[in-house]
Amino acid sequence: MSVQEYNIQKLRGIVYNCLDNEQLDSAQLNVEILCAQNPANLDSIHLHGLVLYRRGLYKSAYNLTANKMHMGCAYVFALCALKLEHPQEGIYVLQKILDTIREEGISEESMESNLGKNENQRSVLPDIPSFYNLLGKLYASMDDDVNTVVCYSKALELNPFLFEAFEQLSKLGAKIKIGKVYKPTSTFSMNPPAGSELFESIAPDTSVELKQPEDSKPKGRSLFGRSNIMGTPEFSKNKVKNLTTPKVRELKLPEAPTRKTRSSVTSDAFKPPPANTSSSFPRRSNRLSASKVTSRLLMQPISGLGTPSTYDNDNTTHMDSIKTNKDSWLKRSYNFSNMPPAPNNNSDFRNFNEVTSENELIVLYGRIARAYKAFCQYDCFKAIRLFTSLPEHVVDMPWVLAKLGRLHFEIVNYEQSEFYFQKLRQIDRTRVEDMEYYSTLLWHLHKESELSYLSHELYQIDKYAPQTWVTIGNLFSLNRDNEEAVRCFQKATQLDQNFAYAYTLQGHEHVANDSFENAFESFRYALSIDKRHYNALYGLGMVHLKLGDFTKAEFHFRKAIDINPVNVILTCCVGMVLEKLGKRELSLKQYDFACKLQPLSMLALFKKAQVLLALQQYDLALKDFEKLQKLAPDEASVHFLLGELYKQLGRKSDAIKQLTIALNLDPKGSHVVKESLEGIQTIDTIDEEMNDH
Structure with a gap:
């Protein structure tokens, strides 16, 4: 290795170390020195772009990595395009890289993946699942739901642990076959090749899916020879013919502070490598091909890692050698049927443990995925059951606790x-x-002191978080200061323009102010951000209900129910609209269904009892009112209607008792209660006169 090549290797190690430890200013200086020594190298440009991106200099990174046929450069460019709101440019670059891969006849599944790497095996270059995940984000920013689902699905197929892809698919309402995504494999052991053969073949994957005839292997020109998008060095054809995958013991790493995470090889690497000898997880491990170690070590265009020190312009790289090595182990035939049922040496024990560990993770992820899918579908009772059935240490995770809090909030189980x-x-x-959501819960519970304390604490933690201003807005709303509440919600939307929930709360405040046009605008904007935001549909329904447009109100309430079918409030809202339309029998069915969804829902019971009273089904109404009396002993309207019911049943003393309680609980409604009491006295007078005659 020449002095210059050694310096380049050392500088890269320094930059990696700075990035790992968030020493971004030092990383900037060192990467500029690196690029000054090697200005045309795409790996160095990618590293420079990565540093600029991490520093928040998106425009600089965007310009630096533009028009570079290199996976790392394209990825950084697309990240910047997303930040700068130029999604089409990012999509074009990423698709161009993927198209080039396909043109070369290389399947995406066989490309090196970061899946399964531990903390000592990180890769600087993005893998194919990351490409598709970023493409999904870019398409999502353009509201292209079809391509968004396609890209996220592909990312999840290639890397099931990329849970953000699953989250986005669930939020979009995509149908996901969780059993196929998170499918555990059967554990088995394998006798690895003995001696140096194990390292020469770089521990080939022995999964059944990769056991295929030689002719079925994709053909085509070398991707890396023509466009060099992986940033690998170029060798002459003559040298490549004699180049084999270097044995691990022959590698001489410099003493520079290179990041250990860039290679799975250490100085005592003659111990069997834990990841590369693995027979783990047939469905995914086939993406960690035989080129894994070589492609990573030879990624940099320097000659000190067991490679020739000179390069030709013949547009042929080490990929030919990798394909040759891959052929050699693909041609081997492992007799899986004759494999021993249990591990029989240290390597086998490690392989067995790796498969077992990965299976446990896959099962856990599958259970979390099922619960999260039910959560996004507002199948609240199922989601609660699935989340609470997780292991105790998982249930106590903040992520799971937040979901459980929201689920119980959705079913109006506020306690x-x-x-x-x-x-x-x-x-x-x-x-x-x-x-x-917690602040809105406190708003519903009328807990002003707790909400005030939460607002103060969140402001101290992060006054630039939109959630902070939503919490403060809910506090003002609870105090009936609607104007200040609107300003706080507007502040939240300024901090995050895609915060649909803040727009919805803003709309509710406009409704409270009878500013219906502004309310319409807020609710519609929330829906433009999130088409499945049922809260905004509920808001639109309430505005139409207040304006007396009952048909449109019913339409929006039913659309909200299509998204959240188990929400008791939405079901009752449909019943209220049907009542307004004079369809009491149909409204009774809605209230009855709401009571079945949640038997202790006071709203559902009250509306049902009210309709039964209007339909003169007094016995059924009495049962519901007596339940309500126990559930809501301080609710004046319950006692008033119960008094009216007793009056109809001729139970005058009980009626007077309930009406008196209602009068004490709500003095403001005294005139209504007094009229009802006077009605009882009038009835008594009429009865006395009739008895006298």
């Missing part, structure tokens, strides 16, 4: 929702995420 949110706050006191 249990508060329990989970309080537990979440005990575990992570500085958490800002999901506090917008």
Whole structure:
């Protein structure tokens, strides 16, 4: 290795170390020195772009990595395009790289993947699942749901642990076959090749899916020879013919502070490498091909790692050699049927443990995925059951506690929702995420002191978080200061223009101010951000209900129910509209269904009893009112209607008792109660006169 090549290797190690430790200013200086010594090298340009991106200099990174046929450069360019709101340019570059891969006849599944690498095996270059995940984000920013689903699905197929792809698919309402994505493999052991053969073949994957005839292997020109998008060095054809995958013991790593994570090889690497000898997980491990170690070590265009020190312009790289090595182990035939049922040496024990460990993770991820899918589908009772059935240490994770808090909030089980949110706050006191829902819960519970304390604490933690301003807005709303509440919600939307929930709350405040046009605008904007945001549909329905447009109100309420079919409030809203339309029998069915969804829902019971009273089904109404009396002993309207019911049944003393309680609970409605009491006295007078005659 020449002095210049050694310096380049050392500088790269320094930059990696700076990036790992968030020493971005030092990384900037060192990467500029690196690029000054090697200005045309695409790996160095990618590293420079990565540093600029991490520093938030998106425009600079965007310009630097533009028009570079290199996977790393294209990825950084697309990241910057997303930040700068130029999604089409990012999509074009990423698709161009993927198209080039396909033109070369190389399957995406056979490309090196970062899946399965541990903390000592990280790769600087993005893998194919990351490409598709970023493409999904770019398409999502353009509201292209079809391509968004396609890209996220592909990313999840290639890397099932890329859970953000699963989250986005679930939020879009895509149908995901979780059993196929998170499918555990059967554990088996394998006798690895003995001696140096194991390292020469770089521990080939022995999964059944990769056991294929030689002729079935994709053909084509070398991707890396023509466009060099992986940033690998170029060799002459003569040298490549004699180039084999270097044995691990022959590698001489410089003593520069190179990042250990860039290679899975250490100085005592003659111990069997834990990842590369693995027979783990047939469905995914085939993406960690035989080229894994070589492609990573030969990625940099320097000659000190067992490669020739001179390069020709013949447009042929080490990929030919890798394909040759891959052929050699693909041609081997492992007799899986004759494999021993249990591990029989240290390597086998490690392989067995790796497969077992990965299976446990896959099963866990599958269970979490099922629960999250039910959560996104608002199948609240199922989601609660699935989340609470997870292992105890998983249930106590902040992420799971937040979901449980929201689920109980959705089914109007406010007491249990508060329990989970309080537990979440005990575990992570500085958490800002999901506090917008907790603050709305406190608003519903009329807990002003708790909401005030939460607002103050969140402001101290992060006054630039939109959730903070939603919480403060809910506090003003609880105090009936609607104008200040609107300003706070507007502040939240300024901090995050895609915060649909803040627009919805803003719309509700406009409704409280009878500013219906502004309310329409807020709710519609929320829906433009999130088409499945049922809260905004509910808001639109309420505005139409207030304006007396009952048909449109019913339409929006039913659309909200299509998204969230188990929400009791939405079901009751449909019943209220049907009542307004004079369809009491149909409204009764809605209230009855709401009571089945949640037997202790006071709203559903009250509306049902009210309709039964209007339909003169007094016995059925009496049962529901007596239940309500126990559930809501301080609700004046319950006692008033129960008094009216007793009056109809001729139970005058009970009627007077209930009406008196209603009068004491709500003095403002005294005139209505007094009229009802006077009605009882009038009835008594009429009865006395009739008896006299």
